[in-house]
Amino acid sequence: MNRGIRNFFKTLPATYELINTILTFGLDSIWRRKAVRWATAGENGQRVWLDICTGTGQMARLSSKISSGNTFVVAADFSLPMLELARRKSSGSSISFSGADALHLPFGDRSFDCMTIGFATRNLNSIEGHLLQALREFHRALKPGGCFVNVETSQPRSKLIKKMFHLYVGLTVRPVGRIISGSGPGYAYLANSIRRFHDAERLKAILLEAGFARVEYKKLLFGAVAIHKAVK
Numbered sequence: 607m608n609r610g611i612r613n614f615f616k617t618l619p620a621t622y623e624l625i626n627t628i629l630t631f632g633l634d635s636i637w638r639r640k641a642v643r644w645a646t647a648g649e650n651g652q653r654v655w656l657d658i659c660t661g662t663g664q665m666a667r668l669s670s671k672i673s674s675g676n677t678f679v680v681a682a683d684f685s686l687p688m689l690e691l692a693r694r695k696s697s698g699s700s701i702s703f704s705g706a707d708a709l710h711l712p713f714g715d716r717s718f719d720c721m722t723i724g725f726a727t728r729n730l731n732s733i734e735g736h737l738l739q740a741l742r743e744f745h746r747a748l749k750p751g752g753c754f755v756n757v758e759t760s761q762p763r764s765k766l767i768k769k770m771f772h773l774y775v776g777l778t779v780r781p782v783g784r785i786i787s788g789s790g791p792g793y794a795y796l797a798n799s800i801r802r803f804h805d806a807e808r809l810k811a812i813l814l815e816a817g818f819a820r821v822e823y824k825k826l827l828f829g830a831v832a833i834h835k836a837v838k
């Protein structure tokens with residue numbers, strides 16, 4: 607399955623950002639920006655950040671732009687075509703890129719002051735136990751006191767809004783993804799991963815189980831998206 611996900615993301619780079627922009631009416635960029643701003647709150651001094659599952663590098667570029675001038679950003683992903691596009695889109699920045707599996711990070715303990723992840727914890731959740739394993743790995747690679755910030759789709763609390771959200775996902779993600787990227791099964795997988803993902807409270811509980819403390823979250827768009835911040 608992990609290989610399936612990896613192969614799927616190989617086919618997406620060229621159209622990935624365009625499809626997200628269409629499906630969210632451009633809100634995905636605003637959500638990433640909010641997450642990065644929350645991660646930078648209270649930062650000071652020299653810092654090393656990791657944006658894991660970086661895809662085309664949008665979160666990494668925002669981190670590099672919004673954080674203080676002393677911040678060094680590493681962007682990592684296990685899909686080399688995604689990473690290659692991220693590298694091209696980030697030319698002129700000081701971001702460094704690394705091929706890395708979130709489940710087995712090639713970084714030592716206590717390497718990073720902050721870690722971010724955008725719209726990818728759902729992928730880590732596709733295989734039983736992998737999400738918890740990855741979160742433990744992120745916790746290991748963070749310095750004590752370091753923060754982890756996750757922005758991801760979530761589940762609205764209101765049954766009616768949740769139904770409408772799932773209906774919207776069902777009607778749009780696969781058809782739009784298939785027409786623009788040509789990958790129908792890939793976007794069917796993404797639509798399913800949105801419907802199956804945890805609500806904000808459950809994700810908070812998993813972060814606590816992985817060893818994080820002071821877990822807080824903010825809900826966006828009636829709870830269809832959530833940003834979690836947790837501290838090691």
Ligand SMILES: C[S@@+](CC[C@H](N)C(=O)[O-])C[C@H]1O[C@@H](n2cnc3c(N)ncnc32)[C@H](O)[C@@H]1O
Pocket residue numbers: 611612615638658659660661662663664665682683684685688706707708709723724725726729730
């Ligand atoms: C939906 S995209 C999100 C990309 C980007 N973070 C964003 O904000 O749009 C998911 C990304 O996670 C990567 N990914 C999925 N599972 C991974 C894993 N186990 N290790 C590293 N990268 C992974 C995929 O290759 C893909 O680039």
